[in-house]
Amino acid sequence: MPSSNPSSIKLALIQHSCNEQREQNLKLIEQRLRSAADQGAELVLLQELHNSRYFCQTEETRFFDLAESIPGPSTELFSALAAELELVIVTSLFEKRAAGIYHNTAVVFDADGRLAGKYRKMHIPDDPGFYEKFYFTPGDLGFTPIDTRVGRLGVLVCWDQWYPEAARLMTLAGAELLLYPTAIGWDPADDPAEQQRQLDAWTTVQRGHAVANGLPLAACNRTGTEPDPSRQTEGIHFWGRSFICGPQGEMLARAGEDEEILLADIDLRRGEAVRRIWPFLRDRRIEAFGDLKRRYIDQES
Amino acid sequence: MPSSNPSSIKLALIQHSCNEQREQNLKLIEQRLRSAADQGAELVLLQELHNSRYFCQTEETRFFDLAESIPGPSTELFSALAAELELVIVTSLFEKRAAGIYHNTAVVFDADGRLAGKYRKMHIPDDPGFYEKFYFTPGDLGFTPIDTRVGRLGVLVCWDQWYPEAARLMTLAGAELLLYPTAIGWDPADDPAEQQRQLDAWTTVQRGHAVANGLPLAACNRTGTEPDPSRQTEGIHFWGRSFICGPQGEMLARAGEDEEILLADIDLRRGEAVRRIWPFLRDRRIEAFGDLKRRYIDQES
Numbered sequence: 001m002p003s004s005n006p007s008s009i010k011l012a013l014i015q016h017s018c019n020e021q022r023e024q025n026l027k028l029i030e031q032r033l034r035s036a037a038d039q040g041a042e043l044v045l046l047q048e049l050h051n052s053r054y055f056c057q058t059e060e061t062r063f064f065d066l067a068e069s070i071p072g073p074s075t076e077l078f079s080a081l082a083a084e085l086e087l088v089i090v091t092s093l094f095e096k097r098a099a100g101i102y103h104n105t106a107v108v109f110d111a112d113g114r115l116a117g118k119y120r121k122m123h124i125p126d127d128p129g130f131y132e133k134f135y136f137t138p139g140d141l142g143f144t145p146i147d148t149r150v151g152r153l154g155v156l157v158c159w160d161q162w163y164p165e166a167a168r169l170m171t172l173a174g175a176e177l178l179l180y181p182t183a184i185g186w187d188p189a190d191d192p193a194e195q196q197r198q199l200d201a202w203t204t205v206q207r208g209h210a211v212a213n214g215l216p217l218a219a220c221n222r223t224g225t226e227p228d229p230s231r232q233t234e235g236i237h238f239w240g241r242s243f244i245c246g247p248q249g250e251m252l253a254r255a256g257e258d259e260e261i262l263l264a265d266i267d268l269r270r271g272e273a274v275r276r277i278w279p280f281l282r283d284r285r286i287e288a289f290g291d292l293k294r295r296y297i298d299q300e301s
Numbered sequence: 302m303p304s305s306n307p308s309s310i311k312l313a314l315i316q317h318s319c320n321e322q323r324e325q326n327l328k329l330i331e332q333r334l335r336s337a338a339d340q341g342a343e344l345v346l347l348q349e350l351h352n353s354r355y356f357c358q359t360e361e362t363r364f365f366d367l368a369e370s371i372p373g374p375s376t377e378l379f380s381a382l383a384a385e386l387e388l389v390i391v392t393s394l395f396e397k398r399a400a401g402i403y404h405n406t407a408v409v410f411d412a413d414g415r416l417a418g419k420y421r422k423m424h425i426p427d428d429p430g431f432y433e434k435f436y437f438t439p440g441d442l443g444f445t446p447i448d449t450r451v452g453r454l455g456v457l458v459c460w461d462q463w464y465p466e467a468a469r470l471m472t473l474a475g476a477e478l479l480l481y482p483t484a485i486g487w488d489p490a491d492d493p494a495e496q497q498r499q500l501d502a503w504t505t506v507q508r509g510h511a512v513a514n515g516l517p518l519a520a521c522n523r524t525g526t527e528p529d530p531s532r533q534t535e536g537i538h539f540w541g542r543s544f545i546c547g548p549q550g551e552m553l554a555r556a557g558e559d560e561e562i563l564l565a566d567i568d569l570r571r572g573e574a575v576r577r578i579w580p581f582l583r584d585r586r587i588e589a590f591g592d593l594k595r596r597y598i599d600q601e602s
Contacts, residue, residue: 248499285467288470
């Protein structure tokens with residue numbers, strides 16, 4: 001662990017809606033970063049693909065124009081803001097690595113503006129309204145935490161949030177905090193009971209990662225309704241509800257559906273205290289875990 | 302999957318307190334099994350080590366006298382009850398395998414009385430009041446589901462409930478339902494806020510397994526306060542709160558702290574419907590999961 005690691009950090013999540021104008025989205029994010037810094041934040045987590053509307057509702061080649069190189073214009077902007085505001089910032093960008101190779105990439109800036117590291121989304125969804133397999137090449141950087149002044153950050157992205165393996169691998173590599181930029185919402189055609197089950201499941205599985213790993217966790221989700229560019233569906237109603245929980249999954253702060261800067265103080269020492277009473281990592285039956293590398297264990301019939 | 306698999310099953314959990322008299326505990330369980338069958342149950346899950354008090358509060362060699370062979374007197378009794386009542390029964394026994402080799406073993410009886418299979422608790426805890434590493438040799442049967450008339454059961458035991466790996470391996474091996482006999486409670490010396498966090502964490506992490514794997518799940522916990530045989534502590538206040546949830550982690554039934562037969566109908570088809578909208582198993586990055594077999598990924602300093 002970094003020796004400069006503070007015992008407590010103030011974390012801010014910026015939950016907002018996006019429109020079609022990149023410059024307007026960036027202006028809004030810059031304003032909120034300044035506001036978060038004014039409120040004492042030391043670490044800011046942005047939502048997934050915050051520079052644009054969620055373009056994966058349809059498969060259209062023109063949307064690849066939204067991608068940019070890393071480093072590139074966005075990293076220059078966020079690097080400058082991180083240095084000026086002395087903030088560690090976790091961003092989420094549409095990365096153009098080469099013609100035909102694009103990634104959904106979280107880029108972390110340390111509080112001096114240094115590009116501290118990046119994480120390329122490993123698990124890529126594909127279901128109606130979320131056609132990400134068309135746009136994003138699966139990440140090839142593995143599950144590697146990123147060291148910053150505020151600690152070693154286990155940054156994962158959206159669909160990763162459903163995978164206990166991703167959270168565990170970040171934990172085993174020394175992450176002190178799990179962070180998820182995300183963009184998830186309801187299909188307006190689903191009934192209210194199904195919508196509530198989905199929201200609860202999303203919250204529960206991530207709080208479960210916090211518990212299983214004895215780590216604080218935060219998920220920053222977008223909000224607002226975005227129309228389907230193909231006009232085939234009613235679009236997506238992003239549900240907001242960003243949250244920050246502690247290492248027993250206990251809620252520290254939770255947003256509603258509206259735009260919000262969500263703040264919480266996180267005591268990084270509490271994770272170790274919890275692991276002392278619940279030493280799950282001690283007892284893992286690693287010699288019996290080989291089949292976790294299998295897709296499925298087919299039965300002989 | 303077994304071809305005789307019904308689409309919906311009625312599951313009962315028998316949550317009770319235990320006293321020092323084995324025969325009284327067995328008599329109570331038999332009464333409740335009959336009651337569950339009268340109420341239409343097809344599958345009954347008992348709590349962990351239901352034949353006795355939770356003897357692991359201290360380390361005393363005399364408690365090994367509670368262990369018995371499998372098959373043995375308990376399996377004879379439960380086999381006969383399963384056949385008579387046409388119930389699939391998941392029991393939890395203290396197994397004597399040999400002098401010096403004892404296991405915490407779940408034994409499953411099919412509705413014709415056949416011993417359908419057993420699972421030896423893989424993850425063994427050891428923390429104040431729960432000195433299980435003294436009593437139980439870690440299981441050596443792996444994470445193998447057990448086929449019964451009501452489906453393929455992924456039976457795990459207590460401390461396993463904190464391990465996403467255990468639930469995932471049962472899922473990959475075709476489990477249709479995750480079942481946890483358990484014995485967990487509060488240290489009366491903890492403050493109410495910590496007690497609530499522990500109960501919530503226990504519930505949340507297991508609901509998270511249901512979500513991550515798209516499977517229904519049930520945990521049957523003991524209740525009642527049991528004194529510390531060594532009189533060094535205030536004992537354990539087992540918190541009850543057995544529950545049954547669906548494949549989105551949605552609560553189907555939940556017990557309070559008192560003794561109860563908890564019933565719920567489980568639709569085994571819903572898991573597949575949920576996996577169609579949330580195809581997590583499709584996208585696991587198995588080629589990047591090798592480090593799950595490591596204890597920890599040590600950093601070079």
